[in-house]
Amino acid sequence: MEIDYSAVKVIGFDADDTLWVNETYFREAEETFASLLDGFETKNKIDQELFKMEMKNLELYGYGIKGFMLSMVESALELSNNTVSQATITELLNLGKKMISHPVELLEGVKEVLDGLRDKYRLIVLTKGDLLDQERKIERSGLSKYFHHIEVLSDKKEENYLNLLSHLEINVKEFLMIGNSLKSDVLPLLNIGAQAVHVPFHTTWKHEEVTVEDNDFKYLKIKKLSDILKHL
Template sequence: MPVSLTTVAFDADDTLWHTERFFRLTQAHFADLLADYTEPEHLHERLLEAERRNVGHYGFGIKGFVLSMIETAIEVTEETVPASVISELMACGRDMLAHPIDLLPGAGDVVETLSKSHRLLLITKGDLLDQERKLAQSGLGDFFDWVEIVSHKTPAIYERTFTQHAEGPQHAMMIGDSLRSDILPALSVGSWAVHVPNGPAWALEQAEVPKNHARFVALSSLSDVLSHIANL
């Protein structure tokens, strides 16, 4: 084990378990529901605008997504959206909140293995109740020494968390699928960062890949994390 790396932190959604694909499936259903009012491409643009406006109010997660869909439906139908469509969107949200956890390949083995040699943290954003539910259902909760559920991931969050629950940012590594939320702010405070993408990133999470950064690496699979850490 590298002497200087004592703590490994993981993102949750789309790093340890699938999430984004359920949002995309629901968004496709949303387009079907409003097919008589607008084209899917236009609806997607309007929904993204609503999400961008609302993220500061509702935060990240399913509930904010559903509210943004409802707001978009009202706008694109010029306030004539049928109540049945609103009801269906709310049902979609409930289905998403109740969906069983589907771990990504290698997630369980990687977390369990690293828990034997490193302090493990979970740093995730989103709705508190939903994230707690997913962690409990994942079966991974007991492997983490600390769980941090926040509204937004900022450099200050990483600085504080790695200082309070580790030996400082310089001795910690953040692993996640989002360049904007997981990688860039962790690198900015001096941590290692490992990007493991899981399909196309949500538009609000996209960012430029760091170039020639000594503490950054992109891996194609979460399972590759073990050999990467062993070779630091």
């Protein structure tokens, strides 16, 4: 499917699992969490209860590792009927700290793409999550030099995008978003009249999963980020 990108002047990039690896570390942490609590429940039950706790706390804590840490601790207390050991709680906190300090692992082709687009378009980062954590990752990634603007949003809904594009004086019709999440990086943009490219990551958080028929929306889906250079 050929899509006309001739009007595009500004390109927005999601960060987590579009520019660098992120969700993989959460899945690994969930596996560790389940192993630490296996004396209280089955793995399937533990996974379900942790996810329910994350959803319960999302409005309060927002997205990111810190909220995930607190949800692990609260879920451990509930699953164990408040009998979980202090040592296990300490392990959970250390698990979160390890995630925060993890080196940034760029995905294949990221620098190639940014080098190829930087002189033709205004590039920005639009990500969500914990502000301090995302700022750390941007700094560690070495990618900040490519972007005119970096924004950490509390959420990625239509209103969030509209407010930011208005603030940055970006015409919606001239904006293209590239990201791994249909729910957060593609559908909201299409709904406000912008364009979007979907670059699936091999691991998707359950909260970001959404089913969309291909003929419902007009957007480009590519296998890897560097494929975008064939279309722009």
